[in-house]
Amino acid sequence: MQNLLWRTxxxxxxxxxxxxxxxxxLAKTIETPWLVNPDHPPVDIQFALTGDVExxxxxxxxxxxxxxxxxxxxxxxxxxxxxIAPTLSWKDSSHNIQAVDWFWPFPEQFNILGIRxxxxxxxxxxxxxxxxxxxxxxxxxxxVLTLPTCTTICVLTDYPIDLxxxxxxxxxxxxxxxxxxxxxxxxxxxxxxxxxxSAIWDQMDQRLAVTLRQVNSWSMPTILPFVEAxxxxxxxxxxxSSQVQSETLTLLxxxxxxxxxxxxxxxVVNLNIKDNHxxxxxxxxxxxxIVEEANIPVSSVSTLTVFGWALIGGLILxxxxxxxxxxxxxLNTIVSAQGVGKQTIRKQFLATSxxxxxxxxxxxxxxxxxxxxxxxxxxxxxxxxxxFLALMALVTxxxxxxxxxxxxxxxxxxxxxxxGSKGDNSYAGHFVQGMFATLLATPCSAxxxxxxxxxxxxxxxxxxxxxxxxxxxGMSLPWLAIALYPKAVRWLPKxxxxxxWFKLALGTMMLLTSIWLLTLLRHHIPLFWVVTIGLFMFVWxxxxxxxxxxxKSMVVFGSLGIVLSAGGIFVASMTTDSWVTPLPPEPQxxxxxxxxxxxxxxxxxxxxxxxxxxxxxxxxxxxxxxLLQQPVYGELHADDTVPMLGDWTRAQxxxxxYLRANNRFGVPFNIVYGPGAPEGIPxxxxxxxxxxxxxxxxxxxxxx
Numbered sequence: 161m162q163n164l165l166w167r168t169x170x171x172x173x174x175x176x177x178x179x180x181x182x183x184x185x186l187a188k189t190i191e192t193p194w195l196v197n198p199d200h201p202p203v204d205i206q207f208a209l210t211g212d213v214e215x216x217x218x219x220x221x222x223x224x225x226x227x228x229x230x231x232x233x234x235x236x237x238x239x240x241x242x243x244i245a246p247t248l249s250w251k252d253s254s255h256n257i258q259a260v261d262w263f264w265p266f267p268e269q270f271n272i273l274g275i276r277x278x279x280x281x282x283x284x285x286x287x288x289x290x291x292x293x294x295x296x297x298x299x300x301x302x303x304v305l306t307l308p309t310c311t312t313i314c315v316l317t318d319y320p321i322d323l324x325x326x327x328x329x330x331x332x333x334x335x336x337x338x339x340x341x342x343x344x345x346x347x348x349x350x351x352x353x354x355x356x357x358s359a360i361w362d363q364m365d366q367r368l369a370v371t372l373r374q375v376n377s378w379s380m381p382t383i384l385p386f387v388e389a390x391x392x393x394x395x396x397x398x399x400x401s402s403q404v405q406s407e408t409l410t411l412l413x414x415x416x417x418x419x420x421x422x423x424x425x426x427x428v429v430n431l432n433i434k435d436n437h438x439x440x441x442x443x444x445x446x447x448x449x450i451v452e453e454a455n456i457p458v459s460s461v462s463t464l465t466v467f468g469w470a471l472i473g474g475l476i477l478x479x480x481x482x483x484x485x486x487x488x489x490x491l492n493t494i495v496s497a498q499g500v501g502k503q504t505i506r507k508q509f510l511a512t513s514x515x516x517x518x519x520x521x522x523x524x525x526x527x528x529x530x531x532x533x534x535x536x537x538x539x540x541x542x543x544x545x546x547x548f549l550a551l552m553a554l555v556t557x558x559x560x561x562x563x564x565x566x567x568x569x570x571x572x573x574x575x576x577x578x579x580g581s582k583g584d585n586s587y588a589g590h591f592v593q594g595m596f597a598t599l600l601a602t603p604c605s606a607x608x609x610x611x612x613x614x615x616x617x618x619x620x621x622x623x624x625x626x627x628x629x630x631x632x633x634g635m636s637l638p639w640l641a642i643a644l645y646p647k648a649v650r651w652l653p654k655x656x657x658x659x660x661w662f663k664l665a666l667g668t669m670m671l672l673t674s675i676w677l678l679t680l681l682r683h684h685i686p687l688f689w690v691v692t693i694g695l696f697m698f699v700w701x702x703x704x705x706x707x708x709x710x711x712k713s714m715v716v717f718g719s720l721g722i723v724l725s726a727g728g729i730f731v732a733s734m735t736t737d738s739w740v741t742p743l744p745p746e747p748q749x750x751x752x753x754x755x756x757x758x759x760x761x762x763x764x765x766x767x768x769x770x771x772x773x774x775x776x777x778x779x780x781x782x783x784x785x786x787l788l789q790q791p792v793y794g795e796l797h798a799d800d801t802v803p804m805l806g807d808w809t810r811a812q813x814x815x816x817x818y819l820r821a822n823n824r825f826g827v828p829f830n831i832v833y834g835p836g837a838p839e840g841i842p843x844x845x846x847x848x849x850x851x852x853x854x855x856x857x858x859x860x861x862x863x864x
Contacts, residue, residue: 176348361423363423467627474631549677771819772783
């Protein structure tokens with residue numbers, strides 16, 4: 161009997177062992193292959209389950225992975241002015257399924273021909289909760305994914321999804337769960353520290369006014385409204401105004417629907433909000449009422465205050481490094497006014513001021529048209545154009561050659577005649593000089609200027625023109641001062657032979673400006689052609705010197721130029737240690753990415769962001785004078801610090817969007833992120849050691 165019991169016990173143990181060993185073989189991961197519609201090959205999708213089962217909610221966690229080639233995009237749940245949202249139809253043929261909850265990561269905003277849409281590009285993972293009726297019974301998910309995708313054309317594609325699985329037999333997949341968690345981190349969670357103060361729906365005007373309050377101050381929030389009700393999913397909320405007063409945010413929307421008028425009273429409206437690194441969602445039901453813009457709180461910063469900042473910013477532009485090349489032209493105008501009547505002096509300087517104002521207005525019109533067309537705009541963005549750089553290099557060269565006596569008014573080139581010969585006495589020439597000075601002033605962002613520009617770019621067209629007029633008046637103040645008091649010209653030394661040398665120096669300054677602009681072309685055309693154009697200019701100058709001053713002058717100038725260049729380079733290389741601190745190698749810059757910033761800060765890193773451009777002289781001054789010098793240089797190489805660069809030399813949508821997200825529209829822009837400052841610490845336009853070090857230490861928090 162004892163032997164029989166022992167054998168029975170042995171068989172039971174062996175059976176249990178085989179059961180345990182075979183369980184992983186029975187469990188399996190469930191996923192579709194990558195599905196591609198042969199009629200639309202740029203897009204493929206995959207539906208997969210993570211294997212994780214939430215017993216309390218009878219849910220199986222899954223994900224929908226969408227890959228889009230080239231410039232193809234798909235849409236968010238509320239697509240904006242154009243497009244439709246993706247849908248998953250499962251009710252007709254599925255078994256043992258109660259619902260499929262679709263979670264939406266925070267989308268990007270796209271503008272095509274002035275039409276604003278919301279969606280995703282390249283790749284997106286949608287987290288899903290498949291809620292089943294009975295976890296102990298088999299599940300059949302038989303559905304069709306209808307996915308809209310667009311570039312310049314739009315395509316609506318169906319993908320059949322057919323999965324069968326037993327919830328309790330699913331194998332947990334760490335890879336799929338990681339993808340799910342990553343995707344869920346981009347889905348705004350329910351707000352915990354934000355409340356709705358008021359929400360009013362104006363049925364007659366189809367307007368929605370919302371006031372929110374949170375514990376901390378608002379920074380630069382991006383708000384995306386939507387309505388969960390299926391019949392209202394495709395509403396278009398157009399932002400009329402957004403006002404921030406510390407912890408309070410007031411929003412005003414015009415609401416449109418292609419079906420006609422809608423009624424939001426009693427409906428649940430949600431706001432997906434992204435404020436720097438914070439993502440959250442808040443829902444509410446608006447009450448009926450009348451919305452008047454006069455009742456909407458205004459910003460604590462008035463337009464009049466910004467107008468004053470613009471005046472100061474425009475005035476400061478006259479002494480910024482990027483405007484120094486124009487200083488020679490200004491001084492030449494003042495000196496040449498010696499002996500001229502007061503009325504003539506007044507009219508000449510008023511003409512220059514008019515040229516400055518006209519050029520600012522021209523820039524305002526151009527930026528307004530670009531903004532209306534849906535393009536991203538920025539201060540100094542014309543320096544990203546190869547045609548603008550080439551034109552400015554040509555114009556500055558013509559001015560320089562005229563001042564050096566190498567270009568005469570008898571040349572057939574009308575542009576040279578107008579820009580070069582009329583620069584002294586004609587009102588048209590002074591008007592052109594004002595426009596020219598403004599164009600050369602636009603690469604840089606001066607103190608007060610950045611704030612005024614950011615306010616203008618976010619305001620209506622009338623306010624934009626008012627602020628640009630203030631900038632123009634600020635930059636014109638030195639000219640207007642002489643126009644109001646022409647006798648000031650008498651304070652300058654009397655004309656004499658010194659003026660010939662002075663004009664030669666001014667011509668040299670302008671020639672160096674032309675060469676600088678020429679070097680910027682290397683970002684757009686091969687270096688070989690830049691060097692070739694430079695050599696051509698040098699040979700042409702020698703030819704003109706020979707023509708105007710004789711062979712001897714040409715030989716002297718050519719030899720002197722070569723000897724001075726070679727000698728200067730040799731002496732500088734031999735004596736560098738005694739007269740300048742050599743610049744160290746550039747930090748190991750990481751390409752600018754908002755996602756990378758979030759990940760690095762989450763890992764406890766400090767991120768120093770430098771958004772700059774090669775054509776921005778203030779950017780170069782900051783880099784050479786602060787970032788590449790100790791002690792800042794050493795701090796940027798610390799183990800816990802990651803230097804990140806956004807290069808705006810050429811147009812890059814990612815950099816432009818990053819600037820816009822931070823309410824900046826020009827360079828330089830520097831900001832420091834870290835555990836102690838996850839929302840970032842913006843730095844002033846002109847950097848110094850202490851400012852950067854303080855920001856780095858504050859961003860590190862209690863780590864060091």
